[in-house]
Amino acid sequence: MDVIVPFTDRDPKSRLKPVLGAAERRKFAFAMLQDVVTTIEATGHEPELLVPRPLDVAESAADTAAKASEAAEDDAVPESVADRPTIVDDRPLTPAVNGVLSRVADGDTAAVAIVMADLALATPTALHRLFSAGGDVAIAPGRGGGTNALVVRDPGFAVDYHGTSYRDHHRAAAEAGLAVGVVDSMRLASDVDEPADLVEVLLHTDGRSAAWLREAGFEVDDSESRVGVQRGTE
Incomplete structure (x- = not known):
């Protein structure tokens, strides 16, 4: 099985x-990517990255200006992902992923x-559940309503990540x-998109992502009835 990120x-x-x-969002995104890559490796698979451009290419003028405004200190791609097998496809997510799914056909x-x-x-346990789930497609x-991970075993299936993709x-x-297997997993259902999602990282992980947030001054805030995060002054 090929595992694509x-x-x-x-x-x-x-x-x-x-x-x-x-600049902070870029560094945090790389921290999460490193955690995902490490977790996949722990299942015995070597992940491939699907990217719109090589990670070490020069940035656009807009990207460079944005980083300069944030006084970024370190713009390097982390070594743990820089040497990953990489597929470069500058199309939007849906056609790029379907291009990879053609390997099954x-x-x-x-x-x-x-x-x-x-x-x-x-x-690794959550991913093992997904990888071993039955069905022509496991989701x-x-x-x-999104789709955070899936396994495709039949060439008759194509993804469409717009809207309620699940x-x-x-x-x-x-x-x-096609037969569908569904993996109900809190850990696979919890993607990190919104500020409110950061508390889940701090509460449930101890990887690079959580370490990065703590170093950036984030901490769990349980002063209200609903737990959230707060950022201290650096």
């Missing part, structure tokens, strides 16, 4: 702008797994006559 460092995690600047592999790069809470749904993927598999 889509990732982009082009204005990553834009919905975290209320709490993180441009071509007979290059029996299955392709797609694991999103912001699953900082993922564990780990995300909160809010529902759409379930429907597409049914229309193609």
Whole structure:
């Protein structure tokens, strides 16, 4: 089985702008990617990164200006992901992933797994559940109707990440006559997109992502009835 991790460092995690600047969001995105790569490796698979451009290419003028405004100290790609096998495809996510899924139709592999790069809470146990789940297509749904990870074993299936992709993927598999396995996992359902998601990283992980947040001054705030995060002054 091939395991693919889509990732982009082009204005990553834009919905975290209320709490993180441009350079910070890039560093945090790389921290989460490192956690996901390490977790996949712990399952015995070597992940490949699916990126719109090589990670070490020169940035656009807009990217450079944004980082300069944040006084970024270190812009280097982390070594633990810089040497990963990489697929470069500058198309949007849906056609880029479907391009990789063609490996199943071509007979290059029996299955392709797609694991999103912001699953900082993922564990080897959770991924083992997904990888071993039955069905022509196995899906780990995300909160809010998304698809955070899936395994495709039949060439008759294609992804569509627009809108409520979990529902759409379930429907597409049914229309193609394919069996679907669903993996209900808090750790795979918890992608990190919004400021409110950061507390889950601090509460449930001790990897690079949590360490980065703590170094950046974030801590759990349980002063209210609903637990959140707060950022201290640096």
